[in-house]
Amino acid sequence: MRLIYSGKTKDVYEDGPYLIFYFKDSLLGEDGREDTGGNEVIGERPGKGSAVLKQTEFFFSLLERNGIRTHFVERIDERRARFLKAERIPLETIYRFKAYGSFLRRYSGWVESLQELGIVEFTLKDDSLGDPLITEEAILRLGIASEGELEEMKEVTKRVAEILAEFFSAKGLELIDFKLEFGRLNGELLVIDELSGDTMRVMKGGRLLSQEELLEVVE
């Protein structure tokens, strides 16, 4: 197997028509503080990679049961899983139920923390640029995705928002925001990468859940 990508939270290997993800124990945060919606590595915790894989398997299965196609195939062991090899679209959709994190910093003074939003944003996936916000018009002109793909990405993101919000709400929890990535495979759009405590923020009574607490929710 050939290592094709080594990221902050996982290594990705190519295995014929599949990708094998190895989930690392890196903790994500912002300004040195643990934050499940953060984008920088602030340390390590044994078991973190295994927790993210458990969460991803759980949430991708939940999406599949609700008619959303993902690239998840099967878990291999505690830290590794097999995925369909889709062509990654270098965008991220962010669904924001409420204002938090980068949205608060970007528009500081114009928005209250946890103000109701209900919006979808696109960011360009490029760590060296800080994953900048990008408009749909710019995405089209730069040839990053087609109009049909953008519409589908927005629709799927809103549908996933409903599915996840319903799941958490039934457990007395509140989903604040989450991000999704998409890939192309045989003319179809799939949800790819992962869906875990590293890609969503969940609150209980106004307090963010930690990775461990989120893991208890899906176990």
Added chain:
Amino acid sequence: MRLIYSGKTKDVYEDGPYLIFYFKDSLLGEDGREDTGGNEVIGERPGKGSAVLKQTEFFFSLLERNGIRTHFVERIDERRARFLKAERIPLETIYRFKAYGSFLRRYSGWVESLQELGIVEFTLKDDSLGDPLITEEAILRLGIASEGELEEMKEVTKRVAEILAEFFSAKGLELIDFKLEFGRLNGELLVIDELSGDTMRVMKGGRLLSQEELLEVVE
């Protein structure tokens, strides 16, 4: 008259139902280098304020003759002019014919310098935040402008793009980008602030025109 705003390139006074703008001699640039599309003060040049007022008077008159309402009323002297006092919407529209300046930096590696775009962007006017890009959905949710206003701002920006491009093209020049601000007055949307070498980039044979060169174009 009461000073109500002191900005990088002008002071604004209140005079009954009017605003009086006093245009300063500050030069705008980026990274210490003069750039008519830049956003930081890099020095002063005698005559700069008077040039910006001449340009603003010229371009606002050009827009008015083409059916676009602006807040310009009349010039008072070399450095001062009278404007209608509209309620300022804290947004800026940027029309980008070609990629340059902040767009190139924001998406570095994903776009070529001077790549064809033809797009409208909205930024939130807040110097302390660096005038961040903002999506239409976010503008609506934060209550900054209405859906009707956003549509009209986009339409007017595109129409202004046509008018200005035609003007420059007839002189063998190429408009690269420009920005507009809008205000509300008696239920109508007006183009406000200024339209000058400080708010547009114009090229001749691939080279940016200086303030002085742009002044010659309108005189």
